[in-house]
Amino acid sequence: MSLLGCIAKGNHIPLSLPLLSFCISVSLCLCGGFFSTVKAAEVRTLTLDQALEIAAARNRDILKAREFYKQVQGKYMEERSAALPQITLTGQLSRQQNDSQKILTGGFIPTRQDTGGAELGISQVVYSWGKVGAAIRAADIGFRTADERLRMARQGTYRDVSTAFYDILLARELHAISRQNLEQKSRHLDEAQRKYTAGVATDYDILAAEVSVQNARPDLIRTGNQLRSTKDRLRFILALEEDVDVVGALELTPAGLPSYEESLAIARKHRPELEELRRRKEIAGELVTIANADDKPRLDIKGGYGWRRLAAGDARGDGQDWNVGLYLSFPFFDGLKTRGKVAQAESELHALEIDEAKQADAISLEIRDALNHVREAQEIVTALTGTVEQAERLLIMAEKGYELGVKIRLEVDDAELNLNQAKGNLALARRDYLAALVNLNWTTGVLGEGNVPASSP
Missing domain, CATH: 2.20.200 (Outer membrane efflux proteins (OEP))
Structure with missing residues (x-):
């Protein structure tokens, strides 16, 4: 009797050792695949503070900056050896x-x-005519240069993490709006079918409702893909293998902003790019001394x-x-080789001075843009405050009037469109405001140093 026949009749199945081994192997493979699927489906949910903490420990830009610090430490040991x-x-x-x-x-x-x-x-x-001492001082200044480069990497990473975090919250809001819109249009279709059954609606009403439902699906698909993409971006920044999700909300309390002059003064003092250029200028000055001592x-x-x-x-x-x-x-004469090296070192010093002035001008422009973006987002949030509630009331009134026959279908569609636009614009404005604050703190050079805005859980 075949194996299937035994199973169908409920008879005892005689299993040989090879057949038993095969069945056990198949069972283990199926169980392994099941547990692998469960493991792959694990999602790590993070707050903004947790995401920033993980980024500080795992982000590859920060890790690379720390490796540069080790390189500078090795360079200092190399130069110090000349004095020993x-x-x-x-x-x-x-x-x-x-x-x-x-x-x-x-x-x-x-x-x-x-x-x-x-x-x-x-x-x-x-x-050695100051050559050894200058080399040691230059290597010591390199430590502070490495510190500024680490600050630069950390602040840039914190900005990217915060922006990606707020992007996920925005994508989630837009996805929820799209889902609510589809559910609303599905209810309208049910209402049209009920009226058609009662004899107070036509085929046109049902067809129009069905078209509205189908037109709402692409936006739901699009926002769902956007939500997945923003989560993947955050996972990439954090250098995590597992999937991530965030917990939080686009809530904010608008506060007063510093003036342009105050922000510029803070940036000139704290921006790591400027600090690094100043340290590199000091190193370039020591390199001039080193080159000048060769003859x-x-x-x-x-x-x-x-x-x-x-x-x-x-x-x-x-x-x-x-x-x-x-x-x-x-070596009182080396064919003017030393003079050539001195000229190169002095030119490098002057080039760094130009770079510092250029960077200062760029930072002043960045601060103006950052302040303008914060004000713009804040004004939009203020302008949209209460608009969502008004749009919801209009939609309720339009739907009730449509049920009573005093409103037409077009008025209901307009009310739905206005509500979705109001919700989407408000969510986008809140995201832009939070991201603009992060960018302002990054522009002034204080991001990650006790001035990171957090979303409310």
């Missing part, structure tokens, strides 16, 4: 054979010599202590070997 004693240990063991000495000495001098020895040498810079006198002290052994024929000898000396080097 250089200690070396050398050893040698050699054999020399020269048969030509037989002709000159008549065999009195052995033609083979064995030599060996070891020496511990030390050298120390005494004076200047240099004084070093060198010494060594060791042991030597010499064997020539039957004669052998060994003993201590030491030396110490003060060495002066003065």
